[in-house]
Amino acid sequence: MRAEKREKLQGEVLRARNALQGQTRALELLASRDELTGLLNRRAATHSIQTLIAAADEAETDVTVLLLDIDRFKAINDNYGHDAGDNVLRQLGAALQSTVRLHEVVGRYGGEEFILAIAANDELAARSLNQRVHAAAASVSGPGAPVTVSIGLCRRFRSDAPVLQEVVKAADRALYKAKASGRNCSIIEQNGILTSFG
Template identity: 40%
Template sequence: MQNYSLDSFPCGALVTNSARIITYVNTYFTTELLWQPAALIGKSTDVIFTKSSKIFFQSYLIPTLLHEKTCEEMQLIIFNAQGGRIPVTVNAHLGDDGCIYWSFFNASKRDQLYNELLKTRETLEEQAEALKLLASTDELTELLNRREMKYRSVLVLEQAARSHQSVGLLMLDIDHFKKINDSFGHLEGDRVLKELGQKLKAFCRQTDLVARFGGEEFLIMLPDTDKVNVLLFCERLHQLIANVKVDNKPLTVSIGASICEDKISFTDFYAQADNAVYKAKELGRNRTEVYKVD
């Protein structure tokens, strides 16, 4: 029968007695960890364990061995002979003779792989967040786009219905926007849309939803806002928007407002604001009209 030696195994083998004194190490400790056997045999395991590993050894590993006789795949950190910290995976078995039989596997590469996987995960999460942002915002104005506005508005309306709060919905339509494009070009039209979007975003509350809903049409949803405050908000909006200049003249918008105090679908709510904005246009533009039931 062929004789086998623990020195042939690609891992560290170590034996300690009941007093935690090292009684045996294989050549792995010399070739991989640079320890000479004489520097370890007869010494306490404190020589090789870091402070945190000593605490884990005392508080968990030893009680587990006493209870179950075996511990598997414990993650510890040990010192090599030069004081370098080496992450290891440890298996230990408590023999009938009271000795503990240890196997040590170098986990440096695994830790490196784990860190690389963590970094990859973080990168993927950042990319996913960036894609989510791109999918939910209008590229020109950086406001919510039509799809995201619909999705979030439904949630706001459901919450308002549960808490019995009123909600305001404003539709803003830039007056004579086609003339701006025709007279000054589409680049000027884009500038106007972008500047208006920035002002709306800065002006509204964090709880408000602000979107470019299409073309020169913007939507603003105002949670927990009654009719008086909706009208006050619209008045301030007109003043704000007048600061956007086209050919040194103030930009104007027509605003259609709807206020909901009961449960309503987003489609119906939108239709009411749409109806009101057309009324504002019919009455001369640059004004706010509130939806009224005929």
């Protein structure tokens, strides 16, 4: 009888451990995802981009970070309501998720801002991602459409050593320049110089 009780207890402990592991995985997923878009949230996206940079450094590859903002998003909320704004965010999140490839990261950075990163030495790859992002925005339907985005980019060359925070700051400066340049465009910062990218 003792052996049977021990086996039963071990089985119950195993089931409880498996259930706890499943709940832990579910909580980790919830903690890393943006509730509205299903994309990585800011913390998880930043972590994934840092991992991408580490892998790119090992492979002697550059990384380009894109920070994008939905143009005139406040007008969508003001004119059509916050449900319409949420719908735009959901649609854009889905479109961005479907456009990224294996060596690319996408996440919601906050509000109507999204962050993406690509590891590639070829500038054409970053240009391709930039064009795909603009096309993803154009695919959003509903009130306030067509949707456009302004994009700020910063390329981190493998010979550079700036931390991700500095790369994001540079992409943010480029994003502000894109907004000031009439929106629906892309600006890249390289070596402190802001130039059109597209």
